[in-house]
Amino acid sequence: xxxxxxxxxxxxxxxxxxxxxxxxxxxxxxxxxxxxxxxxxxxxxxxxxxxxxxxxxxxxxxxxxxxxxxxxxxxxxxxxxxx
Numbered sequence: 574x575x576x577x578x579x580x581x582x583x584x585x586x587x588x589x590x591x592x593x594x595x596x597x598x599x600x601x602x603x604x605x606x607x608x609x610x611x612x613x614x615x616x617x618x619x620x621x622x623x624x625x626x627x628x629x630x631x632x633x634x635x636x637x638x639x640x641x642x643x644x645x646x647x648x649x650x651x652x653x654x655x656x
Contacts, residue, residue: 576623583625591621 595618602610 579623588621588625592618595619595621 595614597614599611599614599618602608602614
């Protein structure tokens with residue numbers, strides 16, 4: 574997937590908010606002339622433009638394994654701190 578396709582795809586409300594906040598940081602830093610802020614604002618803006626921001630949207634979600642709990646046997650309990 575090319576960079577242009579990544580920028581064009583996946584526009585949700587959350588992505589609009591993230592791009593807006595990154596742009597706000599970048600604009601504020603440029604206006605005041607603070608180089609560290611420009612770097613941070615640029616990183617936030619680029620990450621929000623190029624990623625979906627949600628792990629589950631990319632298909633990386635793995636469901637919890639289903640263990641067979643019927644084979645556990647007898648469970649013994651021990652009382653602690655009995656007065």
